[in-house]
Each structure stands twice: as C-alpha cells, then as structure tokens.
Amino acid sequence: MNxxxxxxxxxxxxxxxxxxxHTLSVLVDNEPGVLARVIGLFSxxxxxxxxxxxxxxxxxxxxxLITIVTTGTPMVIEQIKNQLDRLVPIHRVVDMTLAGNSIxxxxxxxxxRGKGDNRVEALRLADAFRARVIDATTESFVFEITGKxxxxxxxxxxxxxxxxxxxARTGIAAIKRGPEGL
Amino acid sequence: MTKEMTxxxxxxxxxxxxxxxxxxxxxGGAVLPIYDAIFAQDxxxxxLVRHEQGAVxxxxxxxxxxxxVGCVLVTSGPGATNAVTGLTDxxxxxxxxxxxxxxxxxxxxxxxxxxxxxxxxxxxxxxxHNYLVKRVEDLPxxxxxxxxxxxxxxxxPVVIDIPKDVQFAKGVYSKPKEFPHxxxxxxxxxxxxxxxxxxxxxxxxxxxxFYTGGGVINSxxxxxxxLRELVKLTGFxxxxxxxxxxxxxxxxxxxxxxxxMHGTLEANMAMHDCDVMICxxxxxDDRITGRIDAFSPGSKKIHIDIDPSSINKNVRVDVPIIGxxxxxxxxxxxxxxxxxxxxxxxxxxxxxxQIDKWRARxxxxxxxxxxxxxxxxxxxxxFELTKDRDTYITTEVGQHQMWAAQFYGFNEPxxxxxxxxxxxxxxGLPASVGVQLAHPKSLVIDIAGEASVxxxxxxxxxxxxxxLPIKIFILNNGYMGMVRQWQELLHGGRYSESYSxxxxxxxxxxxxxxxVGIRCQxxxxxxxxxxxxxxxxxxxxxxxxxDPAENCFPMIPSGRAHNEMLLGDxxxxxxxxxxxxxxMLV
Numbered sequence: 001m002n003x004x005x006x007x008x009x010x011x012x013x014x015x016x017x018x019x020x021x022h023t024l025s026v027l028v029d030n031e032p033g034v035l036a037r038v039i040g041l042f043s044x045x046x047x048x049x050x051x052x053x054x055x056x057x058x059x060x061x062x063x064x065l066i067t068i069v070t071t072g073t074p075m076v077i078e079q080i081k082n083q084l085d086r087l088v089p090i091h092r093v094v095d096m097t098l099a100g101n102s103i104x105x106x107x108x109x110x111x112x113r114g115k116g117d118n119r120v121e122a123l124r125l126a127d128a129f130r131a132r133v134i135d136a137t138t139e140s141f142v143f144e145i146t147g148k149x150x151x152x153x154x155x156x157x158x159x160x161x162x163x164x165x166x167x168a169r170t171g172i173a174a175i176k177r178g179p180e181g182l
Numbered sequence: 183m184t185k186e187m188t189x190x191x192x193x194x195x196x197x198x199x200x201x202x203x204x205x206x207x208x209x210g211g212a213v214l215p216i217y218d219a220i221f222a223q224d225x226x227x228x229x230l231v232r233h234e235q236g237a238v239x240x241x242x243x244x245x246x247x248x249x250x251v252g253c254v255l256v257t258s259g260p261g262a263t264n265a266v267t268g269l270t271d272x273x274x275x276x277x278x279x280x281x282x283x284x285x286x287x288x289x290x291x292x293x294x295x296x297x298x299x300x301x302x303x304x305x306x307x308x309x310x311h312n313y314l315v316k317r318v319e320d321l322p323x324x325x326x327x328x329x330x331x332x333x334x335x336x337x338x339p340v341v342i343d344i345p346k347d348v349q350f351a352k353g354v355y356s357k358p359k360e361f362p363h364x365x366x367x368x369x370x371x372x373x374x375x376x377x378x379x380x381x382x383x384x385x386x387x388x389x390x391x392f393y394t395g396g397g398v399i400n401s402x403x404x405x406x407x408x409l410r411e412l413v414k415l416t417g418f419x420x421x422x423x424x425x426x427x428x429x430x431x432x433x434x435x436x437x438x439x440x441x442x443m444h445g446t447l448e449a450n451m452a453m454h455d456c457d458v459m460i461c462x463x464x465x466x467d468d469r470i471t472g473r474i475d476a477f478s479p480g481s482k483k484i485h486i487d488i489d490p491s492s493i494n495k496n497v498r499v500d501v502p503i504i505g506x507x508x509x510x511x512x513x514x515x516x517x518x519x520x521x522x523x524x525x526x527x528x529x530x531x532x533x534x535x536q537i538d539k540w541r542a543r544x545x546x547x548x549x550x551x552x553x554x555x556x557x558x559x560x561x562x563x564x565f566e567l568t569k570d571r572d573t574y575i576t577t578e579v580g581q582h583q584m585w586a587a588q589f590y591g592f593n594e595p596x597x598x599x600x601x602x603x604x605x606x607x608x609x610g611l612p613a614s615v616g617v618q619l620a621h622p623k624s625l626v627i628d629i630a631g632e633a634s635v636x637x638x639x640x641x642x643x644x645x646x647x648x649x650l651p652i653k654i655f656i657l658n659n660g661y662m663g664m665v666r667q668w669q670e671l672l673h674g675g676r677y678s679e680s681y682s683x684x685x686x687x688x689x690x691x692x693x694x695x696x697x698v699g700i701r702c703q704x705x706x707x708x709x710x711x712x713x714x715x716x717x718x719x720x721x722x723x724x725x726x727x728x729d730p731a732e733n734c735f736p737m738i739p740s741g742r743a744h745n746e747m748l749l750g751d752x753x754x755x756x757x758x759x760x761x762x763x764x765x766m767l768v
Contacts, residue, residue, distance in 0.1 A: 009443075009668060009740045011468050029365060032314070037306060044307045075494060082491035088311040088331060091365040 017073035021050065022097040023104060023174050024081065027182060029089040030056045030064040037087050038066060047072060047080050051106075051149075053171040063091070065182075067174050094182055096174045104174045108152045113140045114163030122162045129155045140165070184356045189318045190215035190349040191222075193255075193282055196325035198225040199357055202253050204244060204619050205229065206237040210257020211297060212284030215349035226253075229619065229648060232640035234261050236612035238268020238339075239638065242277045243613030246599045247574055248620045249402055251332050254281040259297030262343070263304065267606060269339045270308040274603025275425060276400055278337035280328045281309075287347040288316055301343045310338030315345070318353035326358040335368025336489040337400055368488060372505030372513060380460070380484040380501045381517045387458035388529035389536075390418040393441065393470075396425030396602065397463015397487060399595045401507035405429070406595040408511035409462065415518055417525050419537055421449035423464050424583075425602040428592035438537065439546070442470040443738050444584040447545035447747055448537055450736075453478050454744035455536075461485045463507045466496040467603070476743030486510045545736040546588050547752040555705050557582065557657045557728040561589035561629065564655060567712050572624045574617045576600065576610040578634030581663035581734045586629040608637030611654060615641055618650040625653070625716060632658040632725075633682050639691075645721040646696045653715050653722045656688060659730040667733045672740075692723035701725040 028034050051069040084093045096102040112122045126143045135142035206229045209217045220228050231237040234256045241252030256265050262283040272279045286295040302314045311331050313324050328340040398405045406429045413420050421441040439446035459481045471477040483499040493502040548558045576599040577583040592598050601609035614628040645652050665680040692699030698718050702711040715722045735750030
C-alpha cells in the first residue's frame with residue numbers, strides 16, 4: 001500500500017470554483033443579539049460580507065430586514081442560505097439575485113473640499129449624477145447620492161481629484177419588482 | 183394553569199412539567215436561588231458533578247441513551263465557560279440539552295462584575311439557540327421554548343442565561359402550551375416526489391449501498407426499525423458512521439461495519455464503487471469522505487436529512503430529501519412494497535460476491551499475542567463477555583474509541599455514546615454517569631484510554647457519591663495513542679509530547695476514590711478480570727495494560743480516497759484474497 005503523502009489528517013482543499021456575488025434579504029425577529037447571530041455565522045464559517053444593511057421594517061411585529069451582499073461558490077451560497085434559515089429568529093431568507101427582477105439601491109454621502117474650478121466642476125458632476133447638495137460651506141459640499149453601487153463608485157472616483165474628503169455609505173437595500181412582497 | 187412564583191421556582195417547575203427527572207449541575211453564587219428551589223422539592227433530582235464539563239457530558243449520555251432532553255445547571259462566569267466544551271460537543275453530535283446558566287444581576291451586566299462572562303456571546307456559536315432572560319415575565323415561555331427547540335428538528339443544546347435578580351423576581355408561571363414561534367418550523371415529512379425518485383433509483387440499482395448516521399438514532403427507535411425493514415426488503419448492504427452504530431444490528435450479514443477513516447475495507451470499497459448511495463441521517467463529514475473529489479465518483483446519491491444545511495454541504499447529492507428519518511423511511515418502505523419493487527437479483531448477487539471478496543481480506547485483522555494484551559483482543563473479550571447483558575458503552579476519544587467501534591458489535595440503537603463530531607477526550611466517564619443514572623440496572627462501561635480518562639477523572643467521585651456502578655475500562659498503552667500513531671505515520675516517529683508520563687497507579691487511585699481498582703496485564707487473565715469487573719456492584723477502574731505499539735487499522739490516509747486504504751500487516755494481502763477477476767474490480 002502507498003504511504004500517505006500529506007502530513008495533515010484533514011482532506012486537502014478542493015479545487016476553487018468561481019465565486020459569485022449574491023444579495024440576500026433576510027427577515028428576522030428584531031430581538032437583542034439577532035445581528036450578532038447573523039454576523040457570527042458569517043465569521044464563524046468563513047463566509048464573506050460585502051455589504052450589510054439592517055433596520056426594523058415592521059414595527060408592530062418587531063421584524064427587521066437584513067440585506068446582505070455576499071460572495072461564494074454556488075455551493076457556498078446555498079450553504080449560507082441554509083445556515084441562515086436554521087437560525088431560530090430568522091423567518092425567511094430570499095436570494096434576490098436568484099429570484100431575479102429585483103432592485104438594489106444604496107445611498108452615499110460624499111464630502112468634497114475645494115475652491116474655484118474644482119468646486120464648480122464638483123457641482124456640475126453632482127448635477128449630472130443627480131446628487132443633491134445637503135450641506136455646503138464656502139469651501140465644501142456634502143452630496144447625497146442614491147443609486148446602484150457602481151454608480152456611487154463612479155461618482156466617488158470622479159470626486160477624488162476634486163477634493164474628496166470622505167464618504168459614508170449605507171450599504172445595499174434590495175426589493176422585488178412588481179406587486180408581490182417577500 | 184397559572185401560578186405566581188419566583189423565577190428560580192419557575193426553572194424547576196418547568197423542568198418538572200417537561201418530565202425532567204435528573205438535573206446535572208454545580209452550584210455557585212449566581213444560581214443559588216435555583217438551588218434553593220431544588221432544595222424545596224423532590225420531583226427533579228439534582229446530581230452534583232465535580233466540574234461543569236462533566237455535567238454537560240453526563241447530560242449528553244443521559245440524553246443519548248434515553249432520547250430525552252438532558253438538563254444542566256451551572257453558575258455564571260467560570261461555570262458557564264467550563265460548560266462550553268460540552269455544549270460544543272452536543273451541538274456537533276446533535277444531542278438535545280437545556281443548559282441553565284446563572285448570570286450576574288441585570289444592573290451589573292456589562293460591568294465586569296464578579297464571575298461575569300458574556301455567556302450568550304460565548305455560547306452563541308456552540309448552541310442551537312440561546313437566551314438571556316431580562317424579565318421574569320418572559321421566563322416561562324423561554325423555558326418551554328428551549329425544550330421544544332432542543333428536542334425538535336435536528337436536536338441540539340440550548341442555553342438559558344438567567345440573571346440573579348430575575349431568579350428572585352416573582353412572576354406568573356404558565357404550563358407548556360402550543361409553540362407559537364413563527365420562525366422555527368423544522369420539516370418532518372419528506373417531499374413525496376423526491377422520495378418516489380429515490381425509491382425508483384433504488385429499484386434500478388446494480389450496486390446500491392446504505393450509508394446511515396446519527397440522524398437515525400436521533401429520530402428514535404421507530405427509525406431504526408424502519409431502517410432494518412427497508413434494508414431487509416431491498417437486500418442492500420449497509421454501513422454506518424461512528425454516530426450511527428447500533429441503528430442496524432452488527433450481527434446481521436448485510437452489515438459491512440463502520441465506514442470512514444478507520445472503517446472496514448468492505449464498507450469503504452463498497453461506498454467507493456456503489457452506483458446508488460442512500461445516505462440516511464449522516465452528513466458526509468470529512469472523516470467519512472476522505473478526498474472529496476474522489477468520493478464515490480460513480481454513484482447517484484440520495485440524502486435524507488432533517489437539516490437542510492447538511493444537504494450539498496460537502497458533497498453534491500442527486501436526490502435531497504429534507505425530513506425526519508423515521509417519516510421518510512416509512513414512506514420509502516411503503517412505496518417499495520406497494521410498487522412491488524424487487525432488487526435486481528443478478529446484479530445484487532454479483533455485488534455481494536464482490537463485497538465478500540473485500541470482506542475476505544479481513545481488514546480488521548491483527549496479530550494476536552500470548553504475551554501482551556492486544557487492545558483489539560481486549561475489546562473483543564469485553565464484547566463476548568457482555569453481549570448477552572443489558573449493556574451500554576461510552577468512550578473517550580482516540581484509538582480505543584475506534585477499536586471499540588470496530589470490535590464491539592452494537593445491535594440496538596442508543597447503546598453507544600461517543601464524542602464523534604468534536605472528538606472530546608474526557609467525554610466517556612461523565613457520559614457513563616448520565617447513562618447509568620438513566621438505566622440504573624444496566625451494565626454501563628466507559629471504554630477509555632489512560633490519557634483521555636485523566637481529563638475528567640474527578641467524575642469518578644460523582645459515580646461513587648450516587649452509587650453508580652459504572653465500569654471504566656482503560657486500554658492503557660502509556661501513550662496518547664492516536665497522536666502517537668499519526669506521529670509514527672506522518673511525522674517520522676517523532677513522539678513529541680505524546681507519552682503519558684507520570685501516570686497514576688489506577689488501582690490505588692480507585693481505592694483512594696472509594697471505587698474498585700482492577701489491573702490486568704496478561705491475555706490469559708483477561709476474561710477472569712473482566713468477569714470480576716462485571717460482578718462488582720460498584721464503580722470500577724479497570725487498568726487494562728495493552729500493547730503500547732499497536733496501531734489502529736485499517737485507515738484511509740489523509741488526502742486519499744476510499745479505495746486507497748492502508749491495512750495493518752495482519753490484513754490479508756490483496757493477491758491472497760481475490761481472484762484475477764476480482765482484481766479488476768479493486
């Protein structure tokens with residue numbers, strides 16, 4: 001018989017498959033620790049969180065909607081959904097990416113500091129991106145922009161040479177198109 | 183019925199209402215009100231352990247051998263952190279437990295108070311669910327909910343952390359009622375279309391194989407009975423994981439022995455070569471599959487599991503069936519019968535011929551000795567001398583555990599308590615305490631190693647205190663045997679720190695702890711010594727001195743497939759065991 005070749009008693013890692021990005025809508029009881037359960041699951045099992053948005057959406061029933069953008073191989077994505085689903089305070093897990101036909105939006109506030117031409121250019125670009133000015137001083141603006149993440153990325157990139165100071169983003173919220181709810 | 187009482191009284195009342203008879207625990211400042219409530223009643227009997235880890239393992243043994251929920255009570259801080267190993271163990275092996283932990287008063291939480299720990303934070307990843315009870319009004323619901331969650335679906339441990347002021351507070355207690363939780367609804371019945379597809383696959387199989395696990399045991403006696411019926415009906419071969427031993431009788435010719443890293447050659451080869459695999463309540467763990475990409479490459483896989491997250495976790499399956507084993511097996515048996523299915527006789531006969539050739543290689547063979555006790559021989563004798571009795575076996579973790587799994591024939595479910603998923607050394611002794619309490623008239627044996635047993639040795643005092651005549655059968659090879667084996671095979675024989683230095687004299691130790699010590703060093707004395715152990719109606723520490731160099735074979739080396747097993751040198755060589763025609767198939 002052949003002698004063993006590795007020095008671990010665990011199987012070697014399987015060949016890496018291609019990772020996909022999925023947006024999950026997770027309906028949970030808004031109780032203490034529920035977010036920790038979700039985040040702990042991701043960190044404990046080595047899953048990725050690209051974006052996370054949480055807020056109570058149905059006050060009477062104390063239900064919160066968590067929107068998570070995660071990446072992984074199809075098998076890992078399936079695992080993530082099943083693992084989430086078996087947490088006791090979780091009511092539903094919907095894969096918005098698989099379900100298709102959903103809208104994803106993000107809000108960002110972008111602070112830009114500058115004078116003269118840069119300031120004018122920032123305002124013009126903001127207008128083109130339909131970003132609103134929500135704070136202004138003689139040497140700065142704060143823009144509010146909503147849209148898909150790549151639109152925000154693009155806007156932020158354009159602001160960089162014009163005196164970008166900082167960005168605050170909400171993370172992605174997602175909802176299904178059409179009359180049906182979760 | 184509702185009644186006003188303190189939070190502490192509610193804890194004990196809820197246990198009584200849930201049918202709890204024994205509670206394993208250790209007192210401390212933050213649970214004293216509950217200990218007061220225990221003092222004032224006699225429905226729930228408290229068993230005082232010597233360490234909180236022991237309390238959890240004892241409750242696990244109790245739960246595993248009875249199918250009931252095991253109960254634990256520990257104090258805040260160190261009490262809770264000491265329980266963590268047991269909780270993790272129970273989570274990995276799907277054992278239903280309710281563990282009550284004391285907590286500092288609510289106004290001190292977060293204050294780094296004396297014996298404070300973030301118990302819900304620490305136990306969140308090692309429980310099925312946990313609670314911090316901040317208001318006594320919530321306590322009755324949480325207590326009953328905890329029992330429901332622990333026992334239903336895929337069972338697991340549930341922690342309820344109760345601050346001391348909540349234990350003192352008065353509130354209205356209510357009896358268990360309908361479970362209102364909307365987010366938690368385990369699926370019991372399997373999808374009929376999937377079950378039909380599975381049965382059709384089975385009916386056309388040429389080289390089928392049952393692969394069963396702990397889920398069958400957890401599903402209850404009915405699941406084991408139905409499994410036996412289905413296996414008999416179909417005539418298919420069957421293997422099981424470590425956790426599933428006993429669901430199908432080891433004495434039956436269709437039984438191929440345990441599979442996996444230290445499973446039999448025939449079980450692993452049949453898994454590798456089968457064309458239809460029926461996985462019932464097992465989870466394709468890495469000890470089972472070996473190299474994933476070479477795992478049973480040619481088979482269609484049917485997977486029955488109550489936990490959807492077990493499906494497609496490690497291995498992609500073709501027919502997933504989410505549901506309780508007993509329910510799904512019942513549907514399968516009925517469908518098989520009503521459709522008048524018959525296994526393909528010719529194909530089955532060829533398949534069994536092949537399996538018999540693998541069997542003929544006697545992969546569990548070892549070189550017997552008249553000089554030293556071979557550990558395998560010790561287990562064989564233990565089995566022969568106890569098989570006609572009402573016997574329960576627990577184990578620690580390591581070589582002795584694998585030998586017990588290989589050589590002790592389990593013919594009934596719930597008779598075998600071992601730490602499978604977590605691999606917790608020190609599990610077996612306290613687990614045997616729990617088993618013996620649940621089955622006071624039965625013979626309960628902890629098959630142990632001299633290294634493992636020292637991890638929870640102090641629980642022998644618990645056994646003595648409650649007159650539990652457990653038998654601790656130590657295969658003493660002077661090494662952490664499994665570590666030594668891996669060091670021999672994989673690390674050039676550099677036995678770094680794996681020698682059991684400064685061992686106690688187990689016979690004297692037993693004596694000092696008011697138990698009975700027996701030592702046996704010669705194969706010729708073994709039967710007599712084992713009989714003596716069985717006949718003593720007191721806890722026994724049996725020091726069985728065995729061959730220190732023996733390795734546990736067969737084994738699938740890491741990174742290898744099921745058909746690349748390593749046999750011990752006593753195994754029958756390939757050429758001697760099989761014909762030319764058979765070689766083609768190996």
